Amino acid sequence: MRTQVGIIGAGPAGLLLSHLLHLNGIESVVIEERSEDYVRQRVRAGVLENTTTDLLREVGLGERMDREGLVHGGVSFRFDGADHRIAFEELIGRNVTVYGQQEVVKDLIDARNRDGGRLLFEVSGTAVHDIDTDRPRITFTDSAGQPQELVCDVVAGCDGFHGVSRKSVPHEAYDHTYPFAWLGVLAKAAPTREEIAYTHHERGFALYSMRSPEITRLYLQVAPDEDIANWPDDRIWAELHTRMAVAGESPVLEGPVLDKGITAMRSFVATPMRHGRLFLAGDAAHIVPPTGAKGMNLAVADVRLLSMALTELLRRNDSRLIESYSDTALRRVWRAEAFSWTMTSMLHVMPGADAFQRQVQLAQLRYTVSSTAAMTSIAENYVGLPW
Template sequence: MTGSSLAPMLDAGNQEERVRTQVGIIGAGPAGLLLSHLLHLGGVDSVVIEERSEDYVRQRVRAGVLENTTTDLLREVGLGERMDREGLVHGGISLRFDGADHRVDFEELVGRNVTVYGQQEVVKDLIAARNRDGGQLLFDVSDTAVHDIDTDRPRITFRDSAGQPRELLCDVIAGCDGFHGVSRKSVPHEAYDHAYPFAWLGILAKAAPTREELAYTYHERGFALYSMRSPEITRLYLQVAPDENLDEWPDDRVWAELHTRMAVDGESPVLEGPLLDKGITAMRSFVAAPMRHGRLFLAGDAAHIVPPTGAKGMNLAVADVRLLSQALTELLRRNDSRLVESYSDTALQRVWRAEAFSWSMTSMLHIRPGADAFQRQVQLAQLRYTAGSRAALTSIAENYVGLPW
């Protein structure tokens, strides 16, 4: 494989600026930015393009639970300093039902933990690292399209932030641009899709957490989740209908419902405060297989979506790009294609395990619309068994903290 050159070339015919690199990465979320960082450490050049602005990417609120395997990797590649200083280490979670709190003790069951550190904070760390190392990050692009992915010289065309046409000549393209991006649509795939009959209404509140760990609550009025982002910020969720109108949920109603669903022995753990964000998130499971076509490889949400109940979304993206960076480094530095040939099959094994865990947690904790008394008693029986079984608790713990690579 030839090395890359970032010197621009101008096409005299259409005044389109053409840039050469080894890996063109579409999407500047955690997957795309981490892939660029890992490739840099392996001696492979990349250019990252992103349709959103840098400010938007830095500030968008997403998942915040990092598996033990994810935190280990971030430390290994020089991205753990601020995470270790500001992240909140959690040694377990709680399952709340029957008016009582049942703790799943990760450290006692499997000897590991998780860290609460917002996705936007990981993104900030990655942008800082890529800027420090001279990485090529292009924000505010438009009209992105991929070409010639069946050849060994695929291309990405787009318009830069000034509206000028650009062309990126690559050895490989990595599609890290999410479910609605151009990459997934360019890969012929089997779509495994499941929509859930409920959604999450989430709020970000300027209120200090009143507990140290996440609490997953099963309640007859619907699921609720207590989580946090920092010592000053809490993140709270309520199960609502998928077509719920956010305008029908004024702040007072949100707080009242949170107190009702999360109360144990008549006491609620929720401390109220000014809302910083409020939104509704649809719940779905989705897998695109394979995760590769020719020289275009999918990673992160471009290839799979999980319901947030299992805290797997960003962690799966990290697992994908860890595999992909190794495969592309072998291909581009040593002309060894074995890892790229097995990338999709290997990645999908972990994806499907995470899908199964996320589906199981979601099904166990949410009230299905129209569920009869029998179905609800079955759910409660499963929760009671889980809370009383060391084997069941160990299964939750090892899946939640992250299975070994």
Template sequence: MRTQVGIIGAGPAGLLLSHLLHLRGIDSVVLEARSRDYVERRVRAGVLEHPTAELLREVGLGARMDLEGMVHHGISLRFDGADHRIGFDELLGRSITVYGQQEVVKDLIAARLEAGGELLFEVSEVAVHGLTSDRPAITFTDAEGRPRELACAVIAGCDGFHGVSRQAIPETALTVHEHEYPFAWLGILAEAPPVREELIYTHHERGFALYSMRSPELTRLYLQVDPDEEIESWPDDRIWTELHARLALGGESGLHEGPLREKGISTMRSFVASPLRYGRLFLAGDAAHIVPPTGAKGMNLAVGDVHLLARALERLLLHNESDLVESYSDTALRRVWRAEHFSWFMTSMLHRFPGNDPFQRQLQLAQLRYTAESTAAATSLAENYVGLPFS
């Protein structure tokens, strides 16, 4: 097998990169360890920044998003027993769109298959070779158990935090920055209609809670829990009781309860590996960086990465000019670190830290009050939440 760009990973980063390259006349093959059904059902992020939604429309992927996605014009910070709304439209004239990552993946897969794109699911034993040569290759075993080799000009590692791409880079060639948070999120997807049209970020003495949604029929809710908690310790009744307690205003939460389609506990970390390039291997998305979900940046950072990378690979493969691939890592990391800081800021401001230090709690409340009362502070939060330009 031979192609111009071998892409490892069929998440939003890998699929969108393949689509953007196709629009530029560049061939690619996407390899994915999971089945198509799995990646289309895997529920992840749901907030699309303004630049992400605009890019999807620009490249012909916005029709279903505009039909089914929910446009949000602000969020609420809930503390001191009240909601404090940050209005994106009033402050910036821009908005976000709630549209599940799995729906973006479905749209991308459909678009690639319609265009004749090659997507190979359920591959295994993936390994990369010749990264510092001009003839890199990917070996793998296909879904039928046959050993295969894919020769390519460039390899894009879009295979997530635990994928093979970053692990193939020598430790001496990579700098890693990592921060572990002393709490986790318990998330549920409930068959219950949302009771609000916008997200609510709650700072509560019992711990953080987030109210969000995925559709007019599905509510997405999160609770801060200890990182060593087991999901078996959280039966449905306990989850709803805690959600009602943390989201209550005037003694009532207003939440609709419903059957849980899924529930799970996710640890929280900040992680950045640099540079995002080693020879002919380029990293994008979660393969290169992780953010805590408080800032809603994960999928949007992946989109920003491949937006840059597609332009850089076009310049390299069609015009034999290497300036954009040389600057890809530095350019992408500027946006990544801004998002890392914003996600850390939101996380630190809203969560209850171990020990519940009263001094730290007063600092958090002071920041929340300033953000809610100051137009400048609210605008800064809105600008980062809605999304900074890709360029």
């Protein structure tokens, strides 16, 4: 097979890159190890920055998002037994939208199918070759068990943290593992509040979020080696009630648990994000803890930049944007890493922290929700900095 851009990975990064390239007249082929049904259904992050929603509308992908997404004009920090709201719209005039990553993926797959996009699911044995040349290749076995070779002008590695792409790029790794994890549940229970709430409690962090008017997404801080078997549904609900209790507010509404799992908390950056004609984007290049709601939004920022650079390279033979791609993308990545680290360290109970450290943490939280300047900084970073 032959194409201009071979894209490894059919997550939001790979699919959006393919869509943006199509709009610019650039051909691509997307290959993915998982099945289409799996990709459509896997539950991931759900908070879209204002810049992300603007881009999705601009490229014709905003109709269902605007109809079904939940617009949030702020978030709450909960501590000292009280709720403290940070009002994005009042502070900076912008907002975020809760719209699950799997919904974005569904919209992208449908758009690529309508436009005749080439999406190859259930491939195996993916490998990249000749990335130091102007004709890199991707080899794989297709869903019918037949060996295939895809010759490209450029390869985009959008295959996540555990994919093959980053292993093909000589890089320096910046890696930090946090001393706790998140136990997350997806529950069929109507939200009892309209916005996301981050809770700092002496027993540990908790997060109250939602995916729709009928589905809530909830998280608890647990030990990094915690066994999910130790957390039956009754214990999860009891702990959520304890950590999120605020006087005069309705308790968390319980419902059937649809999904349950434990997620490690990690920060990771690979630099550079390219080698020869292989370019990394999204989780293939960087990981952020989910506290700052930056993961998918960083992937969108990467591929927006990469699509413009590839268009200049492949249509006009202008390599200036592609040469600066890694440095430009990494400036935004490190800003998101810093914000995510700040949110994570401020809101979680740090194992082994002494009484002095706990009081300093509370002092920082109290200052953050009482200072207009501090709340504006939170709002600007959470809603999304300009491109």
